[in-house]
Amino acid sequence: MKRTPLYDRHVAMGAKTVEFGGWDMPVQYTGIIEEHHATRNAAGLFDISHMGQINVRGPDALPFLQYIATQDVATIAEGLANYSLLCYPDGGIVDDIFIYHLPGRYLVVVNASNVDKDFAWMQEHRQSFNVEIENISDATAMFALQGPKAEAILDRVTDLDVTALWFHGVVEGFLFGDVPAIIARTGYTGEDGFELFVENASATRVWDSLLEAGKADGLRPVGLGARDSLRFEPKLALYGHEISDQINPYEAGLGWVVKLEKGDFIGREALQRIKVEGVRRKLVGLEMVGRGIARQGYPVASVEGETLGEVTSGMPAPTLGKNLALALVRTDLAKIGTELDVLIRGKPVRAVVVKTPFYQSRYKK
Amino acid sequence: MANNTPDNLRYAKTHEWVRVDGDEVTVGISDYAQESLGDVVFVELPSVGRTLAMGEAFGVVESVKAASDVYAPVSGEVTAINEALLDAPETLNSDPYGEGWMLKLRPSDLAGEQEKLLDAAAYSQHVEDEASKH
Numbered sequence: 408m409k410r411t412p413l414y415d416r417h418v419a420m421g422a423k424t425v426e427f428g429g430w431d432m433p434v435q436y437t438g439i440i441e442e443h444h445a446t447r448n449a450a451g452l453f454d455i456s457h458m459g460q461i462n463v464r465g466p467d468a469l470p471f472l473q474y475i476a477t478q479d480v481a482t483i484a485e486g487l488a489n490y491s492l493l494c495y496p497d498g499g500i501v502d503d504i505f506i507y508h509l510p511g512r513y514l515v516v517v518n519a520s521n522v523d524k525d526f527a528w529m530q531e532h533r534q535s536f537n538v539e540i541e542n543i544s545d546a547t548a549m550f551a552l553q554g555p556k557a558e559a560i561l562d563r564v565t566d567l568d569v570t571a572l573w574f575h576g577v578v579e580g581f582l583f584g585d586v587p588a589i590i591a592r593t594g595y596t597g598e599d600g601f602e603l604f605v606e607n608a609s610a611t612r613v614w615d616s617l618l619e620a621g622k623a624d625g626l627r628p629v630g631l632g633a634r635d636s637l638r639f640e641p642k643l644a645l646y647g648h649e650i651s652d653q654i655n656p657y658e659a660g661l662g663w664v665v666k667l668e669k670g671d672f673i674g675r676e677a678l679q680r681i682k683v684e685g686v687r688r689k690l691v692g693l694e695m696v697g698r699g700i701a702r703q704g705y706p707v708a709s710v711e712g713e714t715l716g717e718v719t720s721g722m723p724a725p726t727l728g729k730n731l732a733l734a735l736v737r738t739d740l741a742k743i744g745t746e747l748d749v750l751i752r753g754k755p756v757r758a759v760v761v762k763t764p765f766y767q768s769r770y771k772k
Numbered sequence: 773m774a775n776n777t778p779d780n781l782r783y784a785k786t787h788e789w790v791r792v793d794g795d796e797v798t799v800g801i802s803d804y805a806q807e808s809l810g811d812v813v814f815v816e817l818p819s820v821g822r823t824l825a826m827g828e829a830f831g832v833v834e835s836v837k838a839a840s841d842v843y844a845p846v847s848g849e850v851t852a853i854n855e856a857l858l859d860a861p862e863t864l865n866s867d868p869y870g871e872g873w874m875l876k877l878r879p880s881d882l883a884g885e886q887e888k889l890l891d892a893a894a895y896s897q898h899v900e901d902e903a904s905k906h
Contacts, residue, residue: 423810434810439811439835439836439837440811440813632810635837636836700813700814700834700839722836722837723814723836752832
């Protein structure tokens with residue numbers, strides 16, 4: 408199993424670790440619920456060095472990304488970043504990615520479990536595009552500093568004016584005077600916050616110094632457990648759950664990331680057809696009415712007992728204090744207020760379709 | 773990691789503890805088990821009167837992240853369940869050997885099955901072996 412440069416730090420801080428996408432990662436330090444609330448109420452620091460980073464540069468960097476991504480990459484001006492999808496020709500999803508437009512290059516951040524697949528996908532489709540595609544994942548450490556206190560903490564440790572950085576803005580600069588870093592106002596928690604990219608060699612110093620700098624504000628290390636609950640509440644998709652090669656963007660409620668009018672791209676034809684024909688199933692939010700917690704893979708049935716879908720993620724949502732789930736269900740069951748059953752260990756437990764996101768993101772825009 | 777493992781209890785390899793009280797036994801999960809699970813947010817227990825075989829799943833303990841089965845450390849009939857746990861599952865974390873007990877059984881073959889359980893020293897060793905695999 409792979410380890411991030413911070414692995415020994417995590418263990419020394421008492422973290423419990425789990426396997427995730429081939430990495431031995433901290434799942435929690437003190438407790439998932441506590442870390443979740445700390446991020447919503449103050450700030451959390453996440454080691455997300457398992458994420459993949461791929462540089463795309465060269466004269467055809469933009470047309471190449473336009474061809475493989477569903478988002479209109481031309482709208483991502485230098486100094487900005489945006490969310491996108493890579494799709495298969497049939498409309499299924501290769502991965503969800505973040506594209507950061509830096510001077511002279513695009514930095515593409517991909518899911519840990521998909522780095523090799525995505526890199527191969529890019530190589531396979533470069534065709535005659537004049538681009539250089541470089542996988543820098545193994546040399547790059549990545550942290551997320553998230554929560555209402557994130558801005559104040561980061562502002563203290565860099566000469567950059569981070570308060571002037573827009574939502575989805577990205578800039579190159581220095582942390583702690585001399586550590587080169589890429590700093591972006593992005594994240595995966597539904598809170599204001601930043602993602603930081605540094606070289607592996609600086610990782611430990613940046614981690615320790617950030618925790619120190621944010622101590623008085625209640626900054627604490629946060630593991631993958633709370634990263635999952637924090638992304639779940641504002642309905643941010645997780646590959647292998649809400650999205651996969653078997654799920655298309657319209658089913659997953661990600662039609663807004665698909666820009667059919669921008670010109671040709673992989674999957675466009677299929678996605679155009681799916682959009683016109685409409686989807687047969689949709690991602691919905693469920694609130695459990697009966698006693699139980701819905702988990703990924705549990706079947707969802709009509710109250711008459713016909714199985715019509717499946718849970719993609721479910722948990723007791725810490726901020727909402729309710730047992731909630733996301734599920735892909737047949738479109739006729741997707742209406743808010745619809746009662747249905749989640750089969751928990753084979754037993755039907757009543758749930759109701761509720762509005763999503765469960766938690767309204769608090770980005771600084 | 774130092775976990776609390778009382779000497780007066782017997783333990784199953786699946787991390788349940790057993791305390792013999794006259795002709796009844798009380799069952800719960802070990803300190804190591806609650807620590808490994810993390811914050812317990814949901815508990816499912818069997819009905820009183822149900823007969824359990826040794827090793828049979830009798831309930832579920834869920835953390836934020838996952839659901840885990842809990843197994844009967846000895847065979848017997850359920851005589852009581854800890855109803856308070858259903859509303860306050862976090863008690864499993866705070867007091868696994870006391871207020872966090874899960875159920876009481878009238879054992880059907882305690883003499884025969886007890887030998888298959890571990891004493892505190894053997895269980896501590898088992899936990900260490902399991903932890904070192906990670």
